[in-house]
Amino acid sequence: MRNKDPTQPYRQGCVNGAAVVAGLVHRNVVKMVETVMHEGKMCIVFEYERCGSLHDYIHRYGRRGDSDARQMARDLATGVQYLHQQGIAHRDVKPRNVMLADVWPAHLKICDLGSAARTGTSGIMKGVVGTAGYMAPEMVDDSEYTMAVDEWSMGRTVAYCLTGRDPEIVIEGYRRYRREAHVPLEGCCSEAREWVRWLLEEVPVQRLTAEAALEHVWLQI
Numbered sequence: 001m002r003n004k005d006p007t008q009p010y011r012q013g014c015v016n017g018a019a020v021v022a023g024l025v026h027r028n029v030v031k032m033v034e035t036v037m038h039e040g041k042m043c044i045v046f047e048y049e050r051c052g053s054l055h056d057y058i059h060r061y062g063r064r065g066d067s068d069a070r071q072m073a074r075d076l077a078t079g080v081q082y083l084h085q086q087g088i089a090h091r092d093v094k095p096r097n098v099m100l101a102d103v104w105p106a107h108l109k110i111c112d113l114g115s116a117a118r119t120g121t122s123g124i125m126k127g128v129v130g131t132a133g134y135m136a137p138e139m140v141d142d143s144e145y146t147m148a149v150d151e152w153s154m155g156r157t158v159a160y161c162l163t164g165r166d167p168e169i170v171i172e173g174y175r176r177y178r179r180e181a182h183v184p185l186e187g188c189c190s191e192a193r194e195w196v197r198w199l200l201e202e203v204p205v206q207r208l209t210a211e212a213a214l215e216h217v218w219l220q221i
Protein backbone atom coordinates (compact mmCIF):
# COMPACT_ATOMS: atom_id res chain seq x y z
CA MET A 1 0.00 0.00 0.00
CA ARG A 2 1.39 3.39 -0.92
CA ASN A 3 1.50 6.05 1.73
CA LYS A 4 2.43 9.50 0.45
CA ASP A 5 2.25 11.21 3.83
CA PRO A 6 5.87 11.79 4.92
CA THR A 7 4.83 12.25 8.54
CA GLN A 8 3.58 8.68 8.63
CA PRO A 9 5.56 5.47 8.46
CA TYR A 10 5.37 3.62 5.17
CA ARG A 11 2.94 0.67 5.18
CA GLN A 12 3.50 -2.26 2.89
CA GLY A 13 1.07 -5.08 2.25
CA CYS A 14 2.34 -8.14 4.04
CA VAL A 15 2.84 -10.82 1.41
CA ASN A 16 5.74 -12.76 2.74
CA GLY A 17 5.09 -12.56 6.46
CA ALA A 18 6.70 -10.30 8.97
CA ALA A 19 8.88 -13.20 10.10
CA VAL A 20 11.56 -12.52 7.49
CA VAL A 21 11.99 -8.84 8.29
CA ALA A 22 11.30 -8.78 12.03
CA GLY A 23 14.47 -8.16 13.95
CA LEU A 24 16.55 -6.93 11.01
CA VAL A 25 18.55 -3.94 12.19
CA HIS A 26 21.15 -2.50 9.83
CA ARG A 27 21.91 0.93 8.41
CA ASN A 28 21.46 -0.42 4.85
CA VAL A 29 18.13 -2.21 5.36
CA VAL A 30 14.82 -0.37 5.84
CA LYS A 31 13.66 -1.00 9.37
CA MET A 32 10.35 -2.62 10.18
CA VAL A 33 8.34 -0.65 12.75
CA GLU A 34 5.39 -2.92 13.49
CA THR A 35 2.65 -5.01 11.94
CA VAL A 36 -0.92 -3.74 11.89
CA MET A 37 -4.26 -4.97 10.61
CA HIS A 38 -5.63 -2.70 7.91
CA GLU A 39 -8.97 -3.41 6.21
CA GLY A 40 -8.71 -7.06 7.16
CA LYS A 41 -5.14 -7.52 5.92
CA MET A 42 -1.96 -7.70 7.91
CA CYS A 43 0.45 -4.95 6.89
CA ILE A 44 4.08 -4.43 7.76
CA VAL A 45 4.90 -0.86 8.73
CA PHE A 46 8.39 0.34 7.79
CA GLU A 47 10.18 3.54 8.66
CA TYR A 48 9.51 6.17 5.99
CA GLU A 49 12.47 7.03 3.75
CA ARG A 50 11.90 10.58 2.63
CA CYS A 51 14.32 10.71 -0.32
CA GLY A 52 12.46 8.13 -2.42
CA SER A 53 13.75 5.17 -4.35
CA LEU A 54 17.09 4.77 -6.08
CA HIS A 55 15.19 4.19 -9.31
CA ASP A 56 13.37 7.52 -9.11
CA TYR A 57 16.54 9.34 -8.10
CA ILE A 58 18.60 8.10 -11.07
CA HIS A 59 15.64 8.54 -13.41
CA ARG A 60 15.40 12.16 -12.33
CA TYR A 61 19.03 13.19 -11.91
CA GLY A 62 20.75 10.81 -14.33
CA ARG A 63 23.71 8.49 -14.08
CA ARG A 64 26.02 8.83 -11.12
CA GLY A 65 29.68 9.71 -11.27
CA ASP A 66 32.30 7.31 -10.00
CA SER A 67 32.48 8.49 -6.40
CA ASP A 68 28.69 8.58 -5.91
CA ALA A 69 28.21 5.18 -7.58
CA ARG A 70 30.99 3.73 -5.45
CA GLN A 71 29.28 4.88 -2.26
CA MET A 72 26.01 3.37 -3.52
CA ALA A 73 27.76 0.09 -4.38
CA ARG A 74 29.30 0.00 -0.92
CA ASP A 75 25.95 0.50 0.81
CA LEU A 76 24.23 -2.10 -1.36
CA ALA A 77 26.93 -4.71 -0.87
CA THR A 78 26.92 -4.07 2.89
CA GLY A 79 23.13 -4.47 3.04
CA VAL A 80 23.16 -7.66 0.93
CA GLN A 81 26.02 -9.06 3.01
CA TYR A 82 24.01 -8.42 6.18
CA LEU A 83 20.88 -10.13 4.81
CA HIS A 84 22.94 -13.13 3.72
CA GLN A 85 24.58 -13.34 7.13
CA GLN A 86 21.06 -13.55 8.57
CA GLY A 87 20.30 -16.46 6.21
CA ILE A 88 17.99 -14.37 4.05
CA ALA A 89 18.03 -14.16 0.26
CA HIS A 90 16.25 -10.99 -0.89
CA ARG A 91 15.55 -12.26 -4.44
CA ASP A 92 14.31 -8.91 -5.79
CA VAL A 93 17.19 -6.47 -5.44
CA LYS A 94 16.64 -3.65 -7.94
CA PRO A 95 16.62 0.16 -7.92
CA ARG A 96 12.90 0.31 -7.10
CA ASN A 97 13.54 -1.78 -3.99
CA VAL A 98 16.33 0.41 -2.69
CA MET A 99 15.46 3.59 -0.83
CA LEU A 100 17.59 6.67 -0.31
CA ALA A 101 17.78 7.69 3.32
CA ASP A 102 20.01 10.57 2.22
CA VAL A 103 21.37 11.84 -1.07
CA TRP A 104 24.64 13.51 -0.13
CA PRO A 105 26.49 11.49 0.75
CA ALA A 106 24.30 8.74 -0.64
CA HIS A 107 22.84 6.49 2.02
CA LEU A 108 21.00 3.48 0.61
CA LYS A 109 18.64 1.10 2.35
CA ILE A 110 17.33 -2.12 0.84
CA CYS A 111 13.55 -2.52 1.19
CA ASP A 112 10.68 -4.74 0.05
CA LEU A 113 11.49 -8.20 1.31
CA GLY A 114 8.21 -9.45 -0.13
CA SER A 115 10.05 -12.00 -2.32
CA ALA A 116 12.68 -12.87 0.27
CA ALA A 117 13.30 -16.37 1.58
CA ARG A 118 15.19 -17.96 4.41
CA THR A 119 17.64 -20.20 2.66
CA GLY A 120 17.62 -23.16 5.04
CA THR A 121 20.59 -25.42 5.66
CA SER A 122 21.16 -26.48 2.05
CA GLY A 123 21.22 -22.90 0.81
CA ILE A 124 19.46 -24.10 -2.35
CA MET A 125 16.29 -22.42 -3.55
CA LYS A 126 13.91 -22.81 -6.45
CA GLY A 127 11.22 -20.66 -7.99
CA VAL A 128 11.19 -17.67 -10.31
CA VAL A 129 10.54 -14.46 -8.37
CA GLY A 130 11.76 -10.91 -8.74
CA THR A 131 12.08 -8.73 -11.81
CA ALA A 132 13.28 -9.82 -15.27
CA GLY A 133 15.88 -7.15 -15.97
CA TYR A 134 17.62 -7.79 -12.65
CA MET A 135 17.17 -11.55 -12.47
CA ALA A 136 20.17 -13.89 -12.36
CA PRO A 137 20.45 -16.28 -15.33
CA GLU A 138 20.09 -19.40 -13.17
CA MET A 139 16.74 -18.10 -11.90
CA VAL A 140 15.61 -17.11 -15.40
CA ASP A 141 16.37 -20.71 -16.44
CA ASP A 142 14.19 -21.90 -13.54
CA SER A 143 17.12 -23.92 -12.17
CA GLU A 144 18.02 -24.33 -8.53
CA TYR A 145 19.91 -21.33 -7.21
CA THR A 146 21.59 -19.87 -4.14
CA MET A 147 21.87 -16.46 -2.50
CA ALA A 148 24.25 -15.55 -5.33
CA VAL A 149 21.17 -14.37 -7.26
CA ASP A 150 21.28 -11.25 -5.08
CA GLU A 151 24.85 -10.44 -6.10
CA TRP A 152 23.84 -10.58 -9.77
CA SER A 153 20.93 -8.21 -9.10
CA MET A 154 23.26 -5.94 -7.16
CA GLY A 155 25.60 -5.82 -10.17
CA ARG A 156 22.70 -4.83 -12.43
CA THR A 157 21.54 -2.22 -9.91
CA VAL A 158 24.97 -0.59 -9.73
CA ALA A 159 25.23 -0.77 -13.55
CA TYR A 160 21.98 1.23 -13.59
CA CYS A 161 23.56 3.83 -11.27
CA LEU A 162 26.63 4.08 -13.53
CA THR A 163 24.76 4.22 -16.84
CA GLY A 164 21.29 5.58 -16.00
CA ARG A 165 19.86 2.80 -18.17
CA ASP A 166 17.25 0.53 -16.65
CA PRO A 167 17.31 -2.99 -18.11
CA GLU A 168 13.54 -3.43 -18.15
CA ILE A 169 13.32 -6.42 -20.45
CA VAL A 170 10.93 -9.33 -20.63
CA ILE A 171 12.14 -12.80 -19.76
CA GLU A 172 12.08 -14.05 -23.36
CA GLY A 173 14.45 -11.27 -24.38
CA TYR A 174 16.50 -11.94 -21.31
CA ARG A 175 17.14 -15.56 -22.29
CA ARG A 176 19.05 -14.20 -25.27
CA TYR A 177 20.82 -11.74 -23.04
CA ARG A 178 24.59 -11.29 -23.34
CA ARG A 179 26.09 -9.23 -20.60
CA GLU A 180 28.61 -7.33 -22.71
CA ALA A 181 25.88 -6.27 -25.12
CA HIS A 182 23.47 -5.17 -22.41
CA VAL A 183 25.70 -3.44 -19.89
CA PRO A 184 27.85 -1.00 -21.86
CA LEU A 185 29.90 0.72 -19.19
CA GLU A 186 31.95 2.97 -21.40
CA GLY A 187 32.90 6.16 -19.62
CA CYS A 188 33.21 4.37 -16.26
CA CYS A 189 36.58 3.72 -14.64
CA SER A 190 38.15 0.30 -15.20
CA GLU A 191 37.75 -0.67 -11.51
CA ALA A 192 33.99 -0.03 -11.64
CA ARG A 193 33.68 -1.95 -14.91
CA GLU A 194 35.54 -4.89 -13.42
CA TRP A 195 33.42 -4.82 -10.25
CA VAL A 196 30.20 -4.99 -12.26
CA ARG A 197 31.61 -7.65 -14.58
CA TRP A 198 32.52 -9.91 -11.64
CA LEU A 199 29.02 -9.60 -10.22
CA LEU A 200 27.48 -10.33 -13.61
CA GLU A 201 29.41 -13.59 -13.80
CA GLU A 202 27.06 -16.15 -15.27
CA VAL A 203 28.49 -19.09 -13.27
CA PRO A 204 27.14 -18.48 -9.72
CA VAL A 205 30.07 -20.04 -7.86
CA GLN A 206 32.47 -17.76 -9.72
CA ARG A 207 30.41 -14.65 -9.00
CA LEU A 208 31.72 -12.27 -6.33
CA THR A 209 29.96 -12.62 -2.98
CA ALA A 210 28.85 -9.40 -1.30
CA GLU A 211 31.75 -9.82 1.09
CA ALA A 212 34.29 -10.17 -1.73
CA ALA A 213 32.65 -7.27 -3.58
CA LEU A 214 33.32 -5.07 -0.53
CA GLU A 215 36.98 -6.04 -0.65
CA HIS A 216 37.32 -5.28 -4.37
CA VAL A 217 39.78 -2.51 -5.22
CA TRP A 218 36.98 -0.23 -6.57
CA LEU A 219 35.46 0.04 -3.09
CA GLN A 220 38.84 0.57 -1.45
CA ILE A 221 39.53 3.82 -3.34
Ligand SMILES: Nc1ncnc2c1ncn2[C@@H]1O[C@H](COP(=O)(O)OP(=O)(O)OP(=O)(O)O)[C@@H](O)[C@H]1O
Pocket residue numbers: 001002003010012013030046047048049050052053096097099111112114
Ligand atom coordinates in the same frame (compact mmCIF):
# COMPACT_ATOMS: atom_id res chain seq x y z
N1 LIG B 1 10.31 2.55 3.50
C1 LIG B 1 9.78 3.26 2.51
N2 LIG B 1 9.64 4.60 2.65
C2 LIG B 1 9.08 5.33 1.66
N3 LIG B 1 8.63 4.82 0.48
C3 LIG B 1 8.75 3.50 0.29
C4 LIG B 1 9.34 2.64 1.28
N4 LIG B 1 9.33 1.38 0.80
C5 LIG B 1 8.78 1.44 -0.44
N5 LIG B 1 8.43 2.72 -0.75
C6 LIG B 1 7.81 3.19 -2.02
O1 LIG B 1 6.49 2.68 -2.08
C7 LIG B 1 6.14 2.28 -3.41
C8 LIG B 1 5.70 0.83 -3.42
O2 LIG B 1 6.80 0.00 -3.02
P1 LIG B 1 6.67 -1.54 -2.97
O3 LIG B 1 8.05 -2.13 -2.95
O4 LIG B 1 5.72 -1.95 -1.92
O5 LIG B 1 6.01 -1.81 -4.37
P2 LIG B 1 5.84 -3.11 -5.11
O6 LIG B 1 4.40 -3.20 -5.43
O7 LIG B 1 6.52 -4.18 -4.35
O8 LIG B 1 6.64 -2.86 -6.44
P3 LIG B 1 7.85 -3.64 -7.01
O9 LIG B 1 7.34 -4.96 -7.44
O10 LIG B 1 8.34 -2.79 -8.16
O11 LIG B 1 8.88 -3.76 -5.93
C9 LIG B 1 7.36 2.57 -4.25
O12 LIG B 1 7.18 3.81 -4.88
C10 LIG B 1 8.50 2.64 -3.25
O13 LIG B 1 9.52 3.50 -3.70
Ligand SMILES: [Mg+2]
Pocket residue numbers: 096097112
Ligand atom coordinates in the same frame (compact mmCIF):
# COMPACT_ATOMS: atom_id res chain seq x y z
MG1 LIG C 1 9.01 -3.09 -4.30
